[in-house]
Structures are given as structure tokens and as C-alpha cells.
Amino acid sequence: MIDIRQMRYFVTLAETLHFGRAAERLHLTQPPLSRQISGLEKELGVKLMDRSSRHATLTRAGQSFLEDARAVLAAFDQACNNAKRADRGETGELSIGFMMHAAHTVLPSLARRYLAAYPDVDVKLREVVPNVLIEDVLAARFDAGIMFSPGPVRGLETRPIFHEKLCLAVHCGHPLATRKIASAHDLEDQPLIVTSADSAPTARKAVEEYCRSGGYAPSIRLEAQLQNTIVNLVAENLGVALVPDSMRKLAFSGVSFLSLKNAPAIAHALVWRTGNLNPALRNLLAMTPAVKA
Amino acid sequence: MIDIRQMRYFVTLAETLHFGRAAERLHLTQPPLSRQISGLEKELGVKLMDRSSRHATLTRAGQSFLEDARAVLAAFDQACNNAKRADRGETGELSIGFMMHAAHTVLPSLARRYLAAYPDVDVKLREVVPNVLIEDVLAARFDAGIMFSPGPVRGLETRPIFHEKLCLAVHCGHPLATRKIASAHDLEDQPLIVTSADSAPTARKAVEEYCRSGGYAPSIRLEAQLQNTIVNLVAENLGVALVPDSMRKLAFSGVSFLSLKNAPAIAHALVWRTGNLNPALRNLLAMTPAVKA
DNA sequence: TCCCATTCATACCTTTTCGGTATCATGATC
DNA sequence: GATCATGATACCGAAAAGGTATGAATGGGA
Numbered sequence: 001m002i003d004i005r006q007m008r009y010f011v012t013l014a015e016t017l018h019f020g021r022a023a024e025r026l027h028l029t030q031p032p033l034s035r036q037i038s039g040l041e042k043e044l045g046v047k048l049m050d051r052s053s054r055h056a057t058l059t060r061a062g063q064s065f066l067e068d069a070r071a072v073l074a075a076f077d078q079a080c081n082n083a084k085r086a087d088r089g090e091t092g093e094l095s096i097g098f099m100m101h102a103a104h105t106v107l108p109s110l111a112r113r114y115l116a117a118y119p120d121v122d123v124k125l126r127e128v129v130p131n132v133l134i135e136d137v138l139a140a141r142f143d144a145g146i147m148f149s150p151g152p153v154r155g156l157e158t159r160p161i162f163h164e165k166l167c168l169a170v171h172c173g174h175p176l177a178t179r180k181i182a183s184a185h186d187l188e189d190q191p192l193i194v195t196s197a198d199s200a201p202t203a204r205k206a207v208e209e210y211c212r213s214g215g216y217a218p219s220i221r222l223e224a225q226l227q228n229t230i231v232n233l234v235a236e237n238l239g240v241a242l243v244p245d246s247m248r249k250l251a252f253s254g255v256s257f258l259s260l261k262n263a264p265a266i267a268h269a270l271v272w273r274t275g276n277l278n279p280a281l282r283n284l285l286a287m288t289p290a291v292k293a
Numbered sequence: 294m295i296d297i298r299q300m301r302y303f304v305t306l307a308e309t310l311h312f313g314r315a316a317e318r319l320h321l322t323q324p325p326l327s328r329q330i331s332g333l334e335k336e337l338g339v340k341l342m343d344r345s346s347r348h349a350t351l352t353r354a355g356q357s358f359l360e361d362a363r364a365v366l367a368a369f370d371q372a373c374n375n376a377k378r379a380d381r382g383e384t385g386e387l388s389i390g391f392m393m394h395a396a397h398t399v400l401p402s403l404a405r406r407y408l409a410a411y412p413d414v415d416v417k418l419r420e421v422v423p424n425v426l427i428e429d430v431l432a433a434r435f436d437a438g439i440m441f442s443p444g445p446v447r448g449l450e451t452r453p454i455f456h457e458k459l460c461l462a463v464h465c466g467h468p469l470a471t472r473k474i475a476s477a478h479d480l481e482d483q484p485l486i487v488t489s490a491d492s493a494p495t496a497r498k499a500v501e502e503y504c505r506s507g508g509y510a511p512s513i514r515l516e517a518q519l520q521n522t523i524v525n526l527v528a529e530n531l532g533v534a535l536v537p538d539s540m541r542k543l544a545f546s547g548v549s550f551l552s553l554k555n556a557p558a559i560a561h562a563l564v565w566r567t568g569n570l571n572p573a574l575r576n577l578l579a580m581t582p583a584v585k586a
Numbered sequence: 587t588c589c590c591a592t593t594c595a596t597a598c599c600t601t602t603t604c605g606g607t608a609t610c611a612t613g614a615t616c
Numbered sequence: 617g618a619t620c621a622t623g624a625t626a627c628c629g630a631a632a633a634g635g636t637a638t639g640a641a642t643g644g645g646a
Contacts, residue, residue: 002373003296005604019623032605034624044373046380050570053613053622060571064379068372075368079361080295080337086357087339277343278353298633312594325634327595346593346642 004076006040007069009033010048014066017056085120089279095124096284097133097142101227104246106162106268107146114284121280131199131225137273143281148200149269157274159290160267164244166206168258169230171237176258183261184214191221191239199225206264207242213262231255267293297369299333300362302326303341307359310349378413382572388417389577390426390435394520397539399455399561400439407577414573424492424518430566436574441493442562450567452583453560457537459499461551462523464530469551476554477507484514484532492518499557500535506555524548560586 013022013033023033041048048062058066085091094114098107107125115123128136133145138155149160168182176182187210195203211218221239224230228250230241235254244266248257270288272281306315306326316326334341341355351359378384387407391400400418408416421429426438431448442453461480463469469479480503488496504511514532517523521543523534528547537559541550563581565574 001298003298004369005294005296007369007372020621028604029606030623031607031625035604038624044376046376048376051623053611056623059380060385060573061376061380064384065372065376068368068375072365072368072372075361075365076297076300079300079358079365082361083337083339083341083354083358087337087352087354092353092357280353313592321633322635323594324596324636329633331595344594346640347644349594 002040002043004073006036007073009036010040011066011069011073013037013049013056014058014062017058019056087279089121089281089283090118091120092278092280093122093124094144094278094280094284095126095142096144096146097126097128097136098146099130099133099148100127101148101164101244101246102146102268103127104249105164105244110146110161110288113287117287118280118283129226134271137271140273140276143272143276143278144284145271146268147271149202149267150271151201153271155274157272159270159285159288160293161270161288161291162268163265163291163293164246164268165263165265166210166242166260167245167248167263168240168260169234169243169247169252169255170240170258171234172254172256173237174240174256176240177256179258181261182258184210187211187218187240188214188216189219192218193222193224193230193233193239193241194218194220195227195230196223196225203227203244203266206266210242210260210264265293295333295336297366299329300366302329303333304359304362304366306330306342306349307351307355310351312349380572382414382574382576383411384413385571385573386415386417387437387571387573387577388419388435389437389439390419390421390429391439392423392426392441393420394441394457394537394539395439395561396420397542398457398537403439403454403581406580410580411573411576422519427564430564433566433569436565436569436571437577438564439561440564442495442560443564444494446564448567450565452563452578452581453586454563454581454584455561456558456584456586457539457561458556458558459503459535459553460538460541460556461533461553462527462536462540462545462548463533463551464527465547465549466530467533467549469533470549472551474554475551477503480504480511480533481507481509482512485511486515486517486523486526486532486534487511487513488520488523489516489518496520496537496559499559503535503553503557558586 009022009026012025013019016022016025019033020030023030026033037049046061046065047059048065050057050059082091111123111125126142130147133147134150134153134156136142137145149158150156152158168176168187170176176186192207194207197204208218222233224233227243227247231243231247231250231252233239234241235252242260242264270285272285302315302319305318306312309315309318312326313323316323319326330342339354339358340352341358343350343352375384404416404418419435423440426435426440427443427446427449429435430438442451443449445451461469461475469475485500487500490497501511515526517526520536520540524536524540524543524545526532527534528545535553535557563578565578
């Protein structure tokens with residue numbers, strides 16, 4: 001069977017038109033080269049070289065084969081290099097699902113850094129509602145997800161990458177609305193709007209703990225899944241809420257945001273499927289160290 | 294060194310994702326395949342397959358390599374096929390130089406037939422004045438030439454492919470101009486315009502022999518190189534001429550053409566350089582048998 | 587839970603192929 | 617006509633490929 005070595009030999013020979021010198025360039029002696037070339041010709045059933053005792057020249061078929069062989073060798077080397085690059089995560093695909101908050105906080109700089117370091121990776125970013133993100137990652141629809149730190153999930157790895165403080169959202173007609181800052185104490189008996197325990201347990205937990213640090217149990221009036229929804233409900237004057245600072249960036253009419261004394265923080269986490277071997281993911285993880293609370 | 298065999302093995306394995314079945318399809322047993330694949334991975338420095346005792350799956354790098362390897366194998370096979378086709382003269386180039394007469398006689402059908410049979414050959418047709426065609430062919434500027442049959446030339450092969458009758462061209466005021474047909478006898482003492490002996494010896498010879506068949510020596514007044522020129526000189530009433538029938542196709546004002554009794558013929562010949570190994574030329578020759586006088 | 591079947595890897599042997607050395611055949615050059 | 621350069625051939629040892637036998641790991645069924 002014809003192989004790539006014979007093509008390499010042939011191309012070198014075609015470039016020198018001299019068996020001896022070609023053999024030298026190929027780091028072998030002349031007889032094996034002669035044999036490989038005539039073997040190639042025999043297997044092709046095509047004479048590629050005209051040999052005189054003085055010169056070796058290419059036949060027409062040889063000229064044709066030379067062009068093609070060069071292209072094949074280039075494609076061959078390219079394939080090997082591409083495999084190495086793919087293995088290093090320099091090419092390929094990386095899909096990241098994220099919740100809206102990430103777009104306001106960690107995602108932009110992370111995406112910029114990653115794309116700068118790995119410009120040939122096809123990065124797909126897609127916003128997803130938080131509660132389906134875990135199953136999307138587990139089902140390999142995404143290589144990674146960015147969401148509020150979930151509890152431990154079987155088959156899922158988690159790494160906190162950013163801690164965002166919470167602030168207080170109140171209706172603009174609320175007594176606290178005129179203040180700049182509030183404390184845990186101020187929230188006693190205030191009807192709270194919180195995230196449901198199953199969709200963002202850490203956010204929920206942070207709120208509850210903050211209340212407990214004020215020495216009372218939170219009075220929860222409403223549960224919603226999205227922070228966005230929560231703030232809208234605050235605007236409707238159905239309660240107050242502790243929401244991530246980044247919510248301030250959005251313009252909500254009828255809502256005032258207050259800073260909190262000893263503000264609790266909520267972790268944004270990078271999550272990925274255990275055993276996901278995508279090298280591009282490996283590189284993403286390498287450039288996003290865990291941050292401590 | 295990685296070779297094409299390992300790529301073939303890998304592609305087959307990637308298509309079956311099963312070492313045993315892939316080996317079967319490759320007409321070998323499983324252990325050598327396992328070894329070749331791990332050898333390939335080792336030489337690339339890249340893991341291409343994830344093996345469990347149940348399934349074999351492609352890594353990301355393996356997926357990348359699979360695509361590239363398929364392209365390489367296709368290019369490889371293409372190169373081999375192209376070489377065979379080039380060797381059979383089905384691809385490549387064929388350059389043909391021809392004199393004007395050929396364009397009125399043999400060339401069109403010949404070119405059509407050839408192109409129909411070998412559509413992938415890049416045929417280059419170029420008109421040349423006859424007296425330089427021989428040296429052009431000898432200098433390999435053309436693979437073949439079509440011209441009035443020259444005498445034997447060292448390094449040149451010749452094959453008559455068409456015999457064209459001569460006719461008589463006279464000025465429209467000439468006494469013979471009213472007739473439809475003339476004989477050798479009628480030309481006695483008529484001043485003849487002929488081609489020079491070096492540019493078209495067979496044409497010249499045909500004229501001289503025709504006169505001798507009438508029992509007299511030709512009286513040559515003028516020599517020119519191109520038949521076109523000759524007819525123009527006839528139009529200027531400087532003499533009469535025996536010219537190829539195909540000259541009738543051209544509209545010359547002031548010239549009448551007469552058929553000749555026992556009209557002599559002149560051979561159009563295909564000429565090519567001795568030892569020209571262009572396979573496309575071989576095919577041209579194969580489809581243009583020599584014709585007898 | 588234990589056993590078996592499946593699957594890939596490894597060990598060892600045989601065959602094939604490859605490259606090296608020595609030498610031959612051919613044809614151009616002096 | 618002797619010589620030199622070039623490619624082909626013959627033969628040998630080394631490397632690599634494939635085959636058989638067998639081992640290790642693991643998932644599924646009794």
C-alpha cells in the first residue's frame with residue numbers, strides 16, 4: 001500500500017531531480033530511495049520519473065502527482081497540528097450557559113479574557129433561566145454554566161468565581177426609600193420576596209441568614225424564580241427584597257435600592273459536568289480560580 | 294513516523310467506535326489495530342479515543358482529527374487517481390500549433406473529437422505562420438503542429454492526416470475565368486505563383502508534378518509563403534496559382550476558382566517532436582490515423 | 587451478589603518491509 | 617576508449633507489522 005513516506009520521498013526527489021542528493025536530504029542512502037520510488041510507481045501503475053544516467057526528470061504524470069502530493073503532505077501535517085491544538089484546547093468548541101446576572105457581572109471580562117487567549121475556539125454563549133441550567137450542563141448541552149452557586153449536585157462540579165453583595169430593594173413609597181443604607185434590624189416584620197429554595201438555594205439561604213443575624217425569623221410573603229421578577233414585584237409594592245447589587249444597573253421605575261450594613265454576599269459559580277474532558281473547558285477552568293467567600 | 298495507514302485505521306475505528314469490528318473491516322485482527330491506534334496517539338502526543346471496557350468514544354481532539362483525516366485520505370486517493378488519469382492522458386495539457394488552412398479543414402472536427410473524448414485536458418490551440426511551426430514544435434513550445442506535410446526533419450515525426458485537393462485560382466479577367474474546370478494542359482506557359490520550397494515543399498512539389506504531368510515545365514513567376522498571399526497576388530493579376538480547395542471558402546474579390554482535372558492533392562500533416570511523452574499527445578495520435586495519398 | 591460475556595491491552599512469535607553496504611549497468615565527457 | 621557520475625540490483629541485518637494466546641477491566645444478567 002502506498003503511504004505518506006513514499007510521497008515525501010517523491011516530493012523531495014522531484015525538488016532535487018537527483019536520487020543521491022534527495023536521499024541525502026531525506027537522511028538515507030540512495031538505494032532505498034530508488035526502491036521506494038520505483039515501488040511507488042509500481043503501485044500506482046504510473047511512471048513518475050524519466051531516468052537517464054545523467055538526469056532524472058518528471059513525467060507529465062509525475063508533475064501532476066507532485067502538485068497533488070504537496071497538497072496532501074500539507075493537509076497531513078495540518079491534520080496532525082490541528083489534533084495537537086485541539087488537544088491543548090486551542091481549537092474546538094466551548095459552550096457556556098449563563099443566567100442573566102452573569103452578563104452584568106463576571107461574564108463579560110471572563111469571555112474577553114478567554115477569547116483573547118484562545119481566539120480559535122468557537123465559544124458559544126447562551127442565556128438560560130437558572131433552574132434549567134444544571135440539567136443542561138448535566139446533559140452536556142453546555143460545557144459550563146455560570147449561575148448562583150447551587151448546592152452539591154451529583155455529577156456536577158462547582159467553583160465559586162465571584163461574590164456579589166446583596167442590596168435592599170423597596171418600593172419608592174416605602175418608609176425606608178428615603179434612606180441610603182439599611183441594616184438587618186430594619187427588615188424585621190417586612191414582607192420579603194425571595195427566590196424559591198430549589199432554583200437558587202444559596203441566595204435564599206443568604207437572605208434567611210441575614211435576617212437571623214438581626215435576631216428574627218424572616219417573614220416570607222412571595223417566592224419567585226428570577227431576580228428580575230422579584231424586583232418587579234417590589235415595584236408593585238408587594239414586599240421588599242434582598243437582591244444582587246447588579247440589579248441596580250437595570251432601570252426599574254418605582255423601586256429604590258439601599259445598601260446594607262454587613263451586606264451578605266452571594267456566590268456566582270462556574271459549574272461543569274464531572275468528567276467533561278473538553279480541553280477548551282480545561283483552559284477555561286485554568287484561568288478562573290476559585291475565590292473565597 | 295505517522296503514516297497514512299494509521300489514519301485509515303483511525304477513521305475506520307472512529308466510524309465503528311469498536312476495535313474488534315473496525316479491525317474486521319480492515320481485514321486484520323484486533324490487537325494490531327489497538328497497537329496502531331495507540332502508536333498514533335503516542336506519536337501525535339494526543340489522546341484520540343476514550344476507552345472504557347464497554348465503549349470506545351472519540352475525544353475532542355479525536356473528533357478534530359477525524360474530520361481532517363478524512364480530508365487527507367480523500368486528497369490522498371485523489372492524488373493517486375489524478376496521477377493515473379494524467380498517465381492515461383485524461384488530464385494535463387495539450388498544445389497544438391496550426392496554420393490557417395487547418396482551421397478551415399481538419400482542425401475543427403479534430404479538436405471537437407478530442408475535447409469530447411478528453412474533456413479534462415487543457416487544450417491550447419494557437420495559429421502560427423507555417424514556417425516557424427516546425428521549430429516551435431522542436432522547441433517543445435507545442436506538443437503538436439498541423440501544417441502542410443514537411444519533408445523529413447530530424448527529431449520530428451510526421452503523419453499525414455488529410456489530403457486536400459488543389460484548385461486553380463485565376464484573375465477574374467483571365468481567359469480561363471469563364472470555365473468551371475481546367476486541366477494541366479491549360480496551364481502551360483501560364484505564369485505561376487507558388488509557395489517557396491522551404492516553407493511548404495510538398496505544396497510546391499505538387500504544383501511542379503502537375504505541370505510535368507501535362508508534359509511541360511512550370512513557369513514560376515513568383516514565390517510567396519502564405520497561400521493567402523498567393524491568392525492576393527492572383528487578385529492583382531500577377532499570375533495564376535494552384536491553391537488548396539479550402540481557399541475557395543474565403544471571399545477574394547477579383548479571383549475565380551476552377552476545379553482541376555486529375556487534381557493533385559496536398560497533405561496536411563500532424564507533426565510532433567520525437568520522444569514527446571505527453572500522454573495527452575499519445576491519445577491525440579491514437580485518434581488520428583494516418584491517411585494514404 | 588456473583589459470574590459471565592464483552593472489550594481492549596499486552597506478551598510473544600512470525601512475516602514483511604525498510605534501510606545500509608557492496609556492486610553493477612549505462613551513458614556522458616574528456 | 618578510459619573515466620566519472622548516476623541510478624538499479626543483490627544481499628544482509630534491523631525495525632515494524634500482523635497473528636495467536638492471554639490478561640485486565642467492567643457492565644449486565646442470573
